[in-house]
Amino acid sequence: MAIEISIKPKFKSIKVAFGKSAKPLGVRDDLLELAIIARSSNNQTLLNYFDKLPSLDELKREKLESSLSQSGVSFKKPVDIKQKPTDTTESKAEVSDSTVIRDESTNTKNKSKNKNKQSGE
């Protein structure tokens, strides 16, 4: 986790029901969720449990990045599609885990143009 979330030592045995359990805060592995709940509601009881607590925007960003990395999605710099193809044979459009679509074949480009015409675009 890039951001830091921690519970004050004196509250680590406190039980708070949220999400999947009400285990003591010191053993929870989903404190990010409680942090978001605390910031969203501005509940002073919850806010007081935290030693370090980033802003709501930072927490939501962290949650999004965490979800994306868990689903195997990462962002890479897109390939320049204007590059000349090195292979004259028809190549298939690839969708990698990084969701970058590389289309190096003019044939594939023409086929996509025809498809657009058929869909009425």
Added chain:
Amino acid sequence: MLCTNLKPYNRACSPTSGGIARLWIFDGEDFDFTQAAEDPDTGAQPYTAIALRTGATAAAGALMFPIKFGAKTAEYTFTHSRNGCSVKYEHKLEFLLPDLSQLITTWNQAVDAASCCCGVGLMIQLNSGKILVAGEKYVNSDAITIPLQMEQNGSTGTSGKLMEDVNGETVIMLGDHVRKLYEYTGTVQSIIDLETDQTTP
């Protein structure tokens, strides 16, 4: 828009089920419920966390107390009424406690004392999976403006005449309020974890 702001009821079509799966009773003074700010489009938000209030400790009895009612005997109902601009929701929870005994007697004594002094809180898990909250008194660390006070009123019991007759008490909890019940969106396990003061995972 010109007179009032209405909302759609656009529930996604999916099966549901009736009946009540679990019940818990609690002291509304012990627990603080967390609720996010009201959404301008969807309205009031459900509760997302339940924490002990300052001074309340699980070891001293600040717990969610399960009610082991007779299977398929529990029902939650409400009745809406309006008099001009005054609106009332009469909330009612009914369930059967089997086996007249010292345990039922002492349970009733505790509930009667609570009904008189401070009302009781109830967590109601429906068979649909939704968990409704009645009798909460603190939200986001502050006392709520108008709490719902649930009280035992009108319970009846019987020993039955024949061996196969019901032997037990039909408990009725009633309370009037200005709105319907809010949901709690945590899991059932999160409430079960508040049944004891155990802190080891």
